[in-house]
Amino acid sequence: MSIDWGRVAEVQRFIIGLGVLVAICLWVYRIGQWTLFRIPAFREFASTWNIRVAEDDFSKTEIALRKLGLSTIPQDPLREAGKKNAAFVHARYKIYIFLLGLGGADLAKSAINSIDHQRIEGSMKAPALSLACVALPLLMWRARRSPGVARYRFLLSIMSAVEACEAVMSAQPDERHKELRQLDDACATVRRSILKVHLIAASTGRRSPRRQRAKQHAAQVVAKLEMVEAEIDSKGDGALRSLAALLVKIGNNYAVGNASNLLPAQSLRGVEVTPNREGLRMAGVVSTAVAALLLSTLFGLPDVAIFTVTSAAALLASIAIYGPRSAIAKSRELLGIIWR
Numbered sequence: 285m286s287i288d289w290g291r292v293a294e295v296q297r298f299i300i301g302l303g304v305l306v307a308i309c310l311w312v313y314r315i316g317q318w319t320l321f322r323i324p325a326f327r328e329f330a331s332t333w334n335i336r337v338a339e340d341d342f343s344k345t346e347i348a349l350r351k352l353g354l355s356t357i358p359q360d361p362l363r364e365a366g367k368k369n370a371a372f373v374h375a376r377y378k379i380y381i382f383l384l385g386l387g388g389a390d391l392a393k394s395a396i397n398s399i400d401h402q403r404i405e406g407s408m409k410a411p412a413l414s415l416a417c418v419a420l421p422l423l424m425w426r427a428r429r430s431p432g433v434a435r436y437r438f439l440l441s442i443m444s445a446v447e448a449c450e451a452v453m454s455a456q457p458d459e460r461h462k463e464l465r466q467l468d469d470a471c472a473t474v475r476r477s478i479l480k481v482h483l484i485a486a487s488t489g490r491r492s493p494r495r496q497r498a499k500q501h502a503a504q505v506v507a508k509l510e511m512v513e514a515e516i517d518s519k520g521d522g523a524l525r526s527l528a529a530l531l532v533k534i535g536n537n538y539a540v541g542n543a544s545n546l547l548p549a550q551s552l553r554g555v556e557v558t559p560n561r562e563g564l565r566m567a568g569v570v571s572t573a574v575a576a577l578l579l580s581t582l583f584g585l586p587d588v589a590i591f592t593v594t595s596a597a598a599l600l601a602s603i604a605i606y607g608p609r610s611a612i613a614k615s616r617e618l619l620g621i622i623w624r
Contacts (some may be wrong), residue, residue, distance in 0.1 A: 341370055342363045365436070366440075387436040471527075483503050505552070508551065513526045572601035
């Protein structure tokens with residue numbers, strides 16, 4: 285096997301160039317944001333907008349709690365949590381989804397043209413392909429990792445799970461199984477977020493002694509949620525109310541800054557923690573995609589083939605490791621943020 289070192293150097297240049305491009309985009313965004321917030325009229329508009337969107341988001345949860353018979357449970361911290369950035373979270377996701385959709389449509393069009401003309405055209409060329417398939421997903425990832433976005437996204441997932449509890453209780457017998465499946469997906473999203481709550485809250489450093497304690501507590505909270513979820517089939521509406529109340533308590537504690545104390549210690553007694561293998565799963569997907577990219581490059585495959593092989597490897601690895609339902613659940617969560 286002969287290694288095309290010129291090809292390897294070309295890929296390295298692309299990666300460095302994309303890194304610079306992403307850094308420039310992020311800095312332009314931050315400078316623009318800083319400039320806008322120096323304008324009093326914009327600050328006032330943004331504040332009013334965020335409050336209105338946060339109230340709209342919580343209104344559905346409030347109705348669900350009322351129907352569940354939990355209207356007396358404290359809700360103020362959860363209700364107030366998004367009034368600083370709710371509108372920005374929704375707007376940011378809509379913008380990035382629009383950009384991803386635009387890039388994806390252009391990529392599909394260029395792929396069809398390349399097949400018809402038997403040569404690489406438009407967005408299938410290496411620079412444009414790299415921009416569409418690497419830069420935009422990286423920007424989307426950065427949006428998710430933004431502290432304000434991640435925190436409100438976590439609270440939105442809790443609200444969605446509470447609303448799913450009410451949907452199950454209100455469902456007709458022949459529709460109940462569908463609502464139960466959606467409840468499972470919503471609770472799975474909450475559990476994944478809780479296991480990352482120390483990162484979402486950004487309240488502990490990497491070497492902080494509190495970090496391990498926060499991880500252990502999060503694992504106990506997840507185990508407690510799983511125990512309550514498992515009682516739904518046997519206890520029915522009572523278990524749904526208990527689950528919704530538990531979710532609201534978690535959301536309230538997180539909203540007031542108690543990310544490492546989402547539930548009181550007495551409610552977690554006797555809870556057995558299950559191992560968390562999320563890191564291993566993610567490492568498996570990333571390793572598979574990187575291996576496919578490196579092998580495709582070393583064998584000197586064309587740009588289109590490199591993209592196809594890498595994407596297919598990542599997709600198949602995700603399906604094998606996470607299962608097809610995970611992609612559906614994450615897509616539903618994303619759509620719920622955009623069109624809540």
